[in-house]
Amino acid sequence: MDRIFKALADPARRALLDALRDRDGQTLTDLETRFEMSRFGVMKHLRVLEGAGLVTTHKAGRFKYHYLNAVPLQQVIDRWIDPLLVKPAARAALDLKSRLEGASAMDTPTKPDFVMTTFIRCTQDALWQALSDPDAVRQFHFMASHAEMRGDAMVSYTPDGAEMLVCRVTEATPMTRLVTTFEPKWDAAAVTSTVVYLIAPEGDHCRLTIQHYGLQYGADGVGEGWARWASGLKTWLETGTPARFGAAVSAA
Structure with a gap:
């Protein structure tokens, strides 16, 4: 710090x-x-x-x-500010960009629209499991209350039971690289993009890099959501305690 x-x-x-x-x-x-x-x-x-x-x-x-x-900045904020505020899971305003219809993993653009890196004190296996297991979503996701597999898709839901996000694996190198679609359901106009998760072991911790491709209007608004997601994942894996860094709202 x-x-x-x-x-x-x-x-x-x-x-x-x-x-x-x-x-x-x-x-x-x-x-x-x-x-x-x-x-x-x-x-x-x-x-x-x-x-x-x-x-x-x-x-x-x-x-x-x-x-x-944004992850280090979000962790500083969470340390002193977030514990003082109410934390309902109610943040969703990510503007996303569609990939070409029918595009495959090989069509991923050379340059991602958004990149974030965090370091988590855990094993590769634990991190891979957290990214792949729908049961893990309820432990750390800042917005989704739970998730389930529906065919080849992981579907995440809001606390009121509405579909929030659908992710389909398009490429996987176990323990190292995971590529999924990112299909938001909170906005009928939102379109599908692609997320790449890269895991690299570094001693007793792992370096996790998130690359988001195909953002509809650039990276504006995406950073805070990914920072909250990554902070919850890191806290849960390192402490074993569920951590959901939802957006705080006024008590008024």
């Missing part, structure tokens, strides 16, 4: 985060043109932000794309 506060203490680094909030997935060259800093200066600040977990990256060919990683 000290690294997070140290990284945020510098106005140049905060400006870089603002730039990524405005438009995620920028290259070093993209960011360099936005600031009166040398290329080396931008690189130096990005390294600090990456070290604090506030920025995560995705390489495609010779390009390296940078993404704002």
